[in-house]
Amino acid sequence: MRQVAILGVGQTPVREHWEIAIRDLAVAAGRAAMEDAGVERVDAIYVGNMTGGSLNQQRQLGALVADFLGQWGVEAVRMEAACGSAGSTMRQGIMAVASGVCDTVLAIGVEKMTDTGPEETTTALVGAADAEFEAIHGVTFVGLNALVMRRYMHEYGYSHDDFAPFAVNAHANAAHNPQAMFRQPINEKVYRAGRVVADPITLYDASPIGDGAAAVLLVPAERAPEAVRVAGSAVAVDTVAIHDRANPIWLEAAELSAKRAYEQAGVTPEEIDLFELHDAFSIMATLSLEAAGFAERGGGVRLAQQGDILPTGRIPISTLGGLKARGHPVGATGLYQIVEATLQLRGQAGGAQIDGARTAMTQNIGGSGATIATHILQRP
Amino acid sequence: MRQVAILGVGQTPVREHWEIAIRDLAVAAGRAAMEDAGVERVDAIYVGNMTGGSLNQQRQLGALVADFLGQWGVEAVRMEAACGSAGSTMRQGIMAVASGVCDTVLAIGVEKMTDTGPEETTTALVGAADAEFEAIHGVTFVGLNALVMRRYMHEYGYSHDDFAPFAVNAHANAAHNPQAMFRQPINEKVYRAGRVVADPITLYDASPIGDGAAAVLLVPAERAPEAVRVAGSAVAVDTVAIHDRANPIWLEAAELSAKRAYEQAGVTPEEIDLFELHDAFSIMATLSLEAAGFAERGGGVRLAQQGDILPTGRIPISTLGGLKARGHPVGATGLYQIVEATLQLRGQAGGAQIDGARTAMTQNIGGSGATIATHILQRP
Numbered sequence: 060m061r062q063v064a065i066l067g068v069g070q071t072p073v074r075e076h077w078e079i080a081i082r083d084l085a086v087a088a089g090r091a092a093m094e095d096a097g098v099e100r101v102d103a104i105y106v107g108n109m110t111g112g113s114l115n116q117q118r119q120l121g122a123l124v125a126d127f128l129g130q131w132g133v134e135a136v137r138m139e140a141a142c143g144s145a146g147s148t149m150r151q152g153i154m155a156v157a158s159g160v161c162d163t164v165l166a167i168g169v170e171k172m173t174d175t176g177p178e179e180t181t182t183a184l185v186g187a188a189d190a191e192f193e194a195i196h197g198v199t200f201v202g203l204n205a206l207v208m209r210r211y212m213h214e215y216g217y218s219h220d221d222f223a224p225f226a227v228n229a230h231a232n233a234a235h236n237p238q239a240m241f242r243q244p245i246n247e248k249v250y251r252a253g254r255v256v257a258d259p260i261t262l263y264d265a266s267p268i269g270d271g272a273a274a275v276l277l278v279p280a281e282r283a284p285e286a287v288r289v290a291g292s293a294v295a296v297d298t299v300a301i302h303d304r305a306n307p308i309w310l311e312a313a314e315l316s317a318k319r320a321y322e323q324a325g326v327t328p329e330e331i332d333l334f335e336l337h338d339a340f341s342i343m344a345t346l347s348l349e350a351a352g353f354a355e356r357g358g359g360v361r362l363a364q365q366g367d368i369l370p371t372g373r374i375p376i377s378t379l380g381g382l383k384a385r386g387h388p389v390g391a392t393g394l395y396q397i398v399e400a401t402l403q404l405r406g407q408a409g410g411a412q413i414d415g416a417r418t419a420m421t422q423n424i425g426g427s428g429a430t431i432a433t434h435i436l437q438r439p
Numbered sequence: 440m441r442q443v444a445i446l447g448v449g450q451t452p453v454r455e456h457w458e459i460a461i462r463d464l465a466v467a468a469g470r471a472a473m474e475d476a477g478v479e480r481v482d483a484i485y486v487g488n489m490t491g492g493s494l495n496q497q498r499q500l501g502a503l504v505a506d507f508l509g510q511w512g513v514e515a516v517r518m519e520a521a522c523g524s525a526g527s528t529m530r531q532g533i534m535a536v537a538s539g540v541c542d543t544v545l546a547i548g549v550e551k552m553t554d555t556g557p558e559e560t561t562t563a564l565v566g567a568a569d570a571e572f573e574a575i576h577g578v579t580f581v582g583l584n585a586l587v588m589r590r591y592m593h594e595y596g597y598s599h600d601d602f603a604p605f606a607v608n609a610h611a612n613a614a615h616n617p618q619a620m621f622r623q624p625i626n627e628k629v630y631r632a633g634r635v636v637a638d639p640i641t642l643y644d645a646s647p648i649g650d651g652a653a654a655v656l657l658v659p660a661e662r663a664p665e666a667v668r669v670a671g672s673a674v675a676v677d678t679v680a681i682h683d684r685a686n687p688i689w690l691e692a693a694e695l696s697a698k699r700a701y702e703q704a705g706v707t708p709e710e711i712d713l714f715e716l717h718d719a720f721s722i723m724a725t726l727s728l729e730a731a732g733f734a735e736r737g738g739g740v741r742l743a744q745q746g747d748i749l750p751t752g753r754i755p756i757s758t759l760g761g762l763k764a765r766g767h768p769v770g771a772t773g774l775y776q777i778v779e780a781t782l783q784l785r786g787q788a789g790g791a792q793i794d795g796a797r798t799a800m801t802q803n804i805g806g807s808g809a810t811i812a813t814h815i816l817q818r819p
Contacts (some may be wrong), residue, residue: 060539064702082570082652112519113493116574118566119521122676122809124685132695135810136527137519141499147516151531158538159440186498191460194496294514296502303506315512429502430515 060157064286067096068398073240073386075173076270081108081115085124085169086101088272089389092165095129096276102161103134107148107168109141109390110183114175124167127199134161141187142339143425144168145393146432149275153292156213157276168391169272177379180268184389187426188299201340203301203427205257208342211308212259215357219259222341223250224363226263226383226425231336232370233380235410240269240386264341269386273394275401284439287396287404290418291320291435299429313350313422316433320351320420324435329353331435332416334374337424338381347422348376351433370413378403381413393423393432404438443668445816447476447656449776451765455553455621456650461488461495465504465549472545473508476656482541483514487528487548489521490772492561494555504547514541514812521567522719523805524548525773526674526812529655536657548771549652558758560648564769567815569680574594581645581720583681583807585637591688592639595737599639602721603630604743606643609718612750613760615790620649620766644721649766653774654714655781664819667784669816670798679809691791693730693802696813700800701732704815708732713783713816714754715776717804718761723765724740727802728756731813750793758783759791773803774813784818 068319069091071084079087085106093099106120117123121135140147145168152166172180185194188203198206202343214219220235227247233239253261280288297312298304304311321327328351336351338344345359353374354362367373377398379385400419402408425434449471451464459467460719465486473479486500497503501515520527525548532546552560564573568583592598606626613619625643633641660668677692678684684691701707708731716731718724727740733754734742747753759765759779762772780799782788796818803812 068473077657082571087693109498110492112490112563114564116562116566117568117570118489118519119523119679119805119809121520121527121678122805123569125676126678126809129781131484133691134530135520135676136531139498139517139519140501140515143499147501150514151516151534151719154531154535154538154540158534159456160537182496183492186492186496190495190497190732192464294516296505297511298506299499299503300506312512422582425499425502429499429506 061159062280063156063277063289064280064283065275065401066278066283066286067092068401069095070238070273070395070398071271072238073269073271073388077174081111081171081182082123082127082178083172084171084226085167085250085271086127086224088274089128089165090168092274092276092309098163098276101130101133101163101165103155104130104165105148105382106137106371107145107390107393108170109135109139109144110172113183114179115171140430141425142389143423143430143432144390146423147430149393149397150292150294150432152277153289158280162278164277165223166277166394167272167274170388170390171389173270174266180273192300201257201260204340204342205260206257207301207307207426207427211342214308217360219362220251222264223247225338225341225344226250228368229377229381229383232378232411233384236379236385239380239384240267241384260340266339266382266387269388271391273391273398275394275397286388286438287401288437290324290437293319294401294432296430297428299426309426310346310350310427312431313347314430317351318431320400326418329421330418331374331376333413333419334376335400335421336376337422338377338383343424350436351422376414378413379408396423397434400436404436423427441539442660443533443536443669444616444654444660444663446663446666447472448616449475450653450775450778451651453649453651453768457554459496459622459767460538461491461549461551462503462507464551464650464652465547466507468654469508472654472656476781478543478656481510481513481543481545483535484510484545485532486517486772487525487774488550489519489524490552493563494559495551498790519579520810521805522769523773523810523812524770525554526803527810529773529777529814530672530674530812532657533669536659536811540628542658544657545654546657546774547652547654550768551650552614552648552768554648561752562675568716569649572680581637581640583720584720585640587681587807588639588686591739593724594688595786597740600631601740602626602644603716604734605721605724608629608748609757609761612758613764616759616765618650619760619764620647621764646719646767648766651771653771653778655774655777667781668817668819670704670815670817673699674812676810677808679806681807690726690730692811693727700813704734706798711754711800712797713758713793713799714756715780715801716756717802718757719767723804731802740765755793756792758793776801776803777814780816784786784816
């Protein structure tokens with residue numbers, strides 16, 4: 060297998076892009092990645108997307124996006140793993156280059172969620188859960204995460220306010236990211252005053268939906284010795300229904316995919332300089348930190364309280380705002396993470412730059428921990 | 440890259456499976472393929488599906504199906520390219536094994552379309568077309584194919600009745616396939632009496648929707664010297680909107696993907712013993728035969744009229760009923776084709792067996808020719 064490098068990155072701002080069609084969002088990010096790489100023709104285009112068939116009445120986004128990028132005749136397909144769609148797309152792109160089948164692969168994540176009403180969006184999102192054993196009871200996707208958060212608080216004795224550092228850090232970092240949806244910093248007082256979405260999850264525990272696209276152009280590392288390298292790439296799955304897991308507050312698949320990625324990269328958690336994790340909800344940030352080996356069980360919140368997740372901390376997270384403040388266009392998020400990690404490793408993260416970043420990790424989660432894609436990137 | 444072999448195949452009958460959940464259809468086919476291969480644990484599961492998010496309110500089928508197959512912790516994702524979803528899934532599975540990333544990959548195609556009303560199904564299916572430049576005008580997916588058929592008839596001087604041999608052959612062959620949806624033979628008189636669905640497409644030009652799943656278990660060929668081999672595998676895309684093509688009655692991407700597959704396999708059309716093509720509509724069977732090099736432009740219908748597509752003909756097609764009579768559970772179809780071609784090469788096609796079949800080709804089409812997956816399989 061060949062080693063893979065990220066030669067180009069591109070992204071659109073995460074916004075309510077009512078005036079831009081889903082194909083145009085994908086094309087904007089894809090085109091930006093191609094221009095960044097100086098590549099005009101690719102071998103394959105993989106598009107990550109979760110809800111396009113329902114919310115945009117558009118399927119077959121692989122061919123559609125290839126068409127509007129002027130890449131007729133290439134290979135293209137769409138990948139879906141709920142909110143983990145883009146991380147899974149990155150993984151397949153890496154495989155295509157590693158195998159030698161393709162020399163240049165464009166991996167794009169795109170989602171357009173704000174044109175429809177909250178009922179359609181909520182219905183589309185709960186498709187990430189188990190339709191016949193979870194959603195059928197009327198629970199929403201936020202509601203499922205609320206159950207997990209409540210259980211975690213009960214088990215480890217935390218109060219809701221203990222989770223404040225996650226949102227405060229994410230918003231502070233987003234202030235330096237022009238692509239972010241919410242760029243205003245918040246403080247603990249604001250966090251505490253957040254209205255309840257699904258008890259105990261309040262407004263500042265939940266990431267916002269949004270419209271956006273992010274893309275990377277992948278090539279064999281030997282062709283791009285200066286480019287950021289993919290040192291580890293792994294996907295692992297767990298049960299979709301939370302009640303089927305031995306422990307509802309432990310992300311088994313996150314632990315597994317992180318472990319595989321560490322092994323491939325030959326690094327330990329101590330060597331990770333920043334971690335773009337899946338803070339769709341505060342509780343998921345906590346669980347991701349624990350499963351990936353940065354805190355002991357029940358210690359994710361304490362890690363945040365100690366300031367270890369800040370840009371100057373031991374393991375900076377959500378360095379450009381995370382899902383919470385950059386925004387969470389679900390099927391694009393995993394590639395926003397990769398783009399942001401790449402910018403950090405290139406030293407192009409502006410005011411959000413993590414000094415001396417050399418090794419970065421991303422973790423993208425589909426459902427409440429069902430599909431987990433972990434990537435480790437390194438500066439050459 | 441390693442060569443890839445098909446060690447196991449599995450399928451469910453195509454029916455209106457009102458009593459079986461989508462996950463259970465996928466599990467039945469996947470389990471059958473694993474048992475056929477004598478494999479109990481796989482490295483990755485790829486699931487092809489088009490409409491599950493809309494018609495079954497279920498996304499993230501990769502993780503869900505892995506869970507219900509008892510394959511926790513594996514890698515899994517869903518692939519979608521409209522009606523070309525399963526062919527694209529096969530392609531990604533091959534890449535995963537060829538690259539050396541995986542040693543055993545289960546590729547499953549599944550679709551469950553008959554629980555909802557015709558309006559929901561028709562809406563979901565037209566997502567295969569260009570939402571903003573085709574579907575927005577109110578045209579259905581059948582309607583788009585009807586426009587192509589009308590244009591073809593005008594250009595080459597055929598009447599509707601000239602297309603009869605496609606449906607007659609498909610139904611005759613399905614009579615030998617217990618998995619097929621429609622097993623009754625029809626004759627030309629029945630074909631001619633078919634009621635209009637979207638002029639000039641009548642009931643017998645259009646494949647039926649259905650519920651079903653098909654699966655293959657892929658391994659490196661060196662591990663299975665007796666198993667059917669993947670000699671060629673290619674996906675190519677064209678514009679999604681038909682009006683954007685230079686020639687609306689020529690499948691550019693089918694020509695391209697067939698050409699790539701021929702080159703990989705080192706064979707010519709003359710060496711193909713049977714061709715499982717995408718006869719979603721009679722016109723698509725015609726265009727596929729032409730693009731893949733079995734007939735000159737405008738000659739696909741003549742080929743059928745001469746009897747060349749019959750089991751005893753020069754290039755047998757739809758040997759187990761095709762989409763027309765086996766049925767077309769859209770996101771599963773591409774893998775039904777692979778399963779059927781494999782059975783033919785193993786000599787396990789029962790009454791539908793093509794004598795001496797050694798090299799088989801499949802072609803799966805997403806949309807009206809937008810995503811085309813071509814595979815060439817060979818008996819070792």
